[in-house]
Amino acid sequence: MAQRHPDPPAPSTPARTPDDALTVYLRAQSTEFLRALRLHGEAPAESTRALRRAARRLTATLHTYRPLLNPAWSDQLHPELAWLSGTLGAEHTYEGRLTRLLGALARLSDPAYATVSGPRADPTPRTGSGAPAAATVHLGAAKAAALLERQLTLARTRAHSTALQALGSARFHAVADKVAVLASDVPLTTTPDGTDLRSLAAAAEERLTDAVAALPVLPPGHPCTTEPPPQGLADTPWHQVRLLLRLHRYAQEVLDGDGDGSPHPRLLTAVLALNRHRDAAEAAGAAAQAARTPRIAPATAYTLGVLHADQRHEVEACRFAFQQAWRQRPVAPARH
Amino acid sequence: MAQRHPDPPAPSTPARTPDDALTVYLRAQSTEFLRALRLHGEAPAESTRALRRAARRLTATLHTYRPLLNPAWSDQLHPELAWLSGTLGAEHTYEGRLTRLLGALARLSDPAYATVSGPRADPTPRTGSGAPAAATVHLGAAKAAALLERQLTLARTRAHSTALQALGSARFHAVADKVAVLASDVPLTTTPDGTDLRSLAAAAEERLTDAVAALPVLPPGHPCTTEPPPQGLADTPWHQVRLLLRLHRYAQEVLDGDGDGSPHPRLLTAVLALNRHRDAAEAAGAAAQAARTPRIAPATAYTLGVLHADQRHEVEACRFAFQQAWRQRPVAPARH
Numbered sequence: 265m266a267q268r269h270p271d272p273p274a275p276s277t278p279a280r281t282p283d284d285a286l287t288v289y290l291r292a293q294s295t296e297f298l299r300a301l302r303l304h305g306e307a308p309a310e311s312t313r314a315l316r317r318a319a320r321r322l323t324a325t326l327h328t329y330r331p332l333l334n335p336a337w338s339d340q341l342h343p344e345l346a347w348l349s350g351t352l353g354a355e356h357t358y359e360g361r362l363t364r365l366l367g368a369l370a371r372l373s374d375p376a377y378a379t380v381s382g383p384r385a386d387p388t389p390r391t392g393s394g395a396p397a398a399a400t401v402h403l404g405a406a407k408a409a410a411l412l413e414r415q416l417t418l419a420r421t422r423a424h425s426t427a428l429q430a431l432g433s434a435r436f437h438a439v440a441d442k443v444a445v446l447a448s449d450v451p452l453t454t455t456p457d458g459t460d461l462r463s464l465a466a467a468a469e470e471r472l473t474d475a476v477a478a479l480p481v482l483p484p485g486h487p488c489t490t491e492p493p494p495q496g497l498a499d500t501p502w503h504q505v506r507l508l509l510r511l512h513r514y515a516q517e518v519l520d521g522d523g524d525g526s527p528h529p530r531l532l533t534a535v536l537a538l539n540r541h542r543d544a545a546e547a548a549g550a551a552a553q554a555a556r557t558p559r560i561a562p563a564t565a566y567t568l569g570v571l572h573a574d575q576r577h578e579v580e581a582c583r584f585a586f587q588q589a590w591r592q593r594p595v596a597p598a599r600h
Numbered sequence: 601m602a603q604r605h606p607d608p609p610a611p612s613t614p615a616r617t618p619d620d621a622l623t624v625y626l627r628a629q630s631t632e633f634l635r636a637l638r639l640h641g642e643a644p645a646e647s648t649r650a651l652r653r654a655a656r657r658l659t660a661t662l663h664t665y666r667p668l669l670n671p672a673w674s675d676q677l678h679p680e681l682a683w684l685s686g687t688l689g690a691e692h693t694y695e696g697r698l699t700r701l702l703g704a705l706a707r708l709s710d711p712a713y714a715t716v717s718g719p720r721a722d723p724t725p726r727t728g729s730g731a732p733a734a735a736t737v738h739l740g741a742a743k744a745a746a747l748l749e750r751q752l753t754l755a756r757t758r759a760h761s762t763a764l765q766a767l768g769s770a771r772f773h774a775v776a777d778k779v780a781v782l783a784s785d786v787p788l789t790t791t792p793d794g795t796d797l798r799s800l801a802a803a804a805e806e807r808l809t810d811a812v813a814a815l816p817v818l819p820p821g822h823p824c825t826t827e828p829p830p831q832g833l834a835d836t837p838w839h840q841v842r843l844l845l846r847l848h849r850y851a852q853e854v855l856d857g858d859g860d861g862s863p864h865p866r867l868l869t870a871v872l873a874l875n876r877h878r879d880a881a882e883a884a885g886a887a888a889q890a891a892r893t894p895r896i897a898p899a900t901a902y903t904l905g906v907l908h909a910d911q912r913h914e915v916e917a918c919r920f921a922f923q924q925a926w927r928q929r930p931v932a933p934a935r936h
């Protein structure tokens with residue numbers, strides 16, 4: 265692949281337009297994409313990460329600044345980049361999910377905690393079977409770990425093959441060719457109504473602000489002394505805010521001429537909270553899914569239930585953390 | 601029973617001693633005890649509650665102010681009152697535990713929440729069995745509820761019989777006779793070293809303060825953005841603080857000449873947090889215990905695991921709520 269996509273030509277001195285920052289950013293990210301691609305033979309994991317990183321930024325920029333770009337070109341490239349970044353990300357996602365779930369299982373089955381390993385000392389008389397059960401339930405944790413490891417390793421292996429196939433496909437080479445052209449030649453267009461970078465970035469920020477404002481208000485109280493928070497709230501609006509926050513971040517990078525990859529410190533806590541929200545929600549789903557495996561032992565199912573609830577509680581905690589971070593975020597600096 | 605324990609004689613005018621408040625309080629609680637006992641034929645639930653309430657206060661007072669009371673008498677009556685209050689409380693405890701667990705199950709199996717009813721929508725491909733599983737796991741909630749209802753109703757019924765037997769026993773009548781005597785005649789003693797009510801109440805408060813100070817410090821951070829709190833901490837020190845807080849409360853009631861039954865507003869939040877801590881810890885134990893029932897379906901076990909983790913999370917939340925309430929409690933008013 266590296267052979268097919270040579271170094272882009274040195275950028276010609278562009279006409280200085282108000283939307284110059286867009287050109288600079290798209291060229292820089294395309295160049296990053298091509299550099300990552302050349303790395304793939306030596307350092308495939310590093311290369312894949314960098315390809316995803318650039319593809320995410322290109323996708324977001326094509327989306328937010330669409331009115332400033334050739335629409336036919338943009339509408340063709342946008343879904344292809346989104347496909348690529350999704351395909352390249354799946355392996356990493358499954359790997360992270362397994363690490364998260366095994367870590368939670370280890371924490372939950374710590375004998376000092378005993379959520380998994382059994383009930384507390386209780387002065388009131390017991391009903392039920394009694395002593396040999398503790399060993400059974402401890403076995404549940406080991407079996408649940410083995411089940412998750414098997415299922416998520418299988419999913420990860422499949423995702424790895426899919427990513428490798430994708431990188432060798434004609435579809436990928438077509439994307440890479442387009443990105444190579446973009447590295448030197450950004451197909452700008454003009455808008456009749458004077459829409460510019462700044463107004464489009466402001467619109468992206470407004471979509472984010474509106475979506476955050478529409479999130480369910482979490483009660484400030486504490487589940488111990490007030491009613492528990494309404495845990496029935498669907499995850500989707502939060503995932504949506506995460507995507508809008510990402511679009512806002514990358515739109516800001518274009519304006520700021522900055523694409524070093526880490527979130528703006530102003531938004532760092534909010535971004536991390538929503539990333540962990542997504543990870544915990546998907547890990548909870550994986551635990552529930554594993555519990556549906558036919559013919560598992562009750563002790564395994566019990567442990568997976570504990571694990572699911574643990575991850576769902578982290579989902580709630582992350583919502584709370586996000587809302588706190590969002591309220592406390594410093595005012596944005598004046599934009600240049 | 602009511603016939604055997606007539607109204608206590610009107611209290612004779614007591615000699616005014618520095619420890620008069622102790623006499624007044626013990627007489628008042630004994631009178632309450634006898635009044636509750638006479639109610640038993642008409643309103644057994646109300647009567648049992650009032651008997652427990654008075655027995656708890658008498659037990660605590662005999663404990664805290666032991667040096668001011670005839671030791672042989674006190675050491676004989678104290679365990680009998682503790683036995684009574686435990687025996688009379690068990691039915692109420694099981695009833696509350698079942699209500700708590702069924703309420704949590706209803707909340708957790710709300711379709712909008714989906715902790716019990718299944719995983720989230722997830723853009724990445726699924727491993728595992730798929731669609732018919734949701735119905736299975738929903739069935740799990742119904743089966744888990746039925747199992748808990750069966751086990752805890754059985755335990756409650758047994759506790760009810762045990763309490764009825766206790767109220768008809770010679771052992772109980774011996775306690776009631778002693779309490780009837782106490783209503784008119786408090787066996788005070790003098791201490792050689794000038795120990796008085798105030799110093800004993802201060803000692804009870806100091807034991808509480810020391811136990812609270814020895815509790816593990818909960819990290820102020822949030823599980824989403826920091827490491828999760830060390831959930832491995834045993835429940836016992838918290839239960840111990842709950843008991844010491846109760847002793848402190850009743851010791852204060854003696855000093856304040858007040859025994860209306862509600863915690864001092866200064867301590868209300870802390871008391872409620874530790875009560876809920878105890879209830880949640882025992883409910884979690886009951887869910888784990890139910891999961892050890894032989895031959896339950898995996899879906900039932902899974903739901904019980906979710907339920908257990910939910911209750912353990914409430915345990916953690918209550919610890920946090922207690923520590924906040926404790927730190928924020930206003931300074932005690934000057935004592936009279």
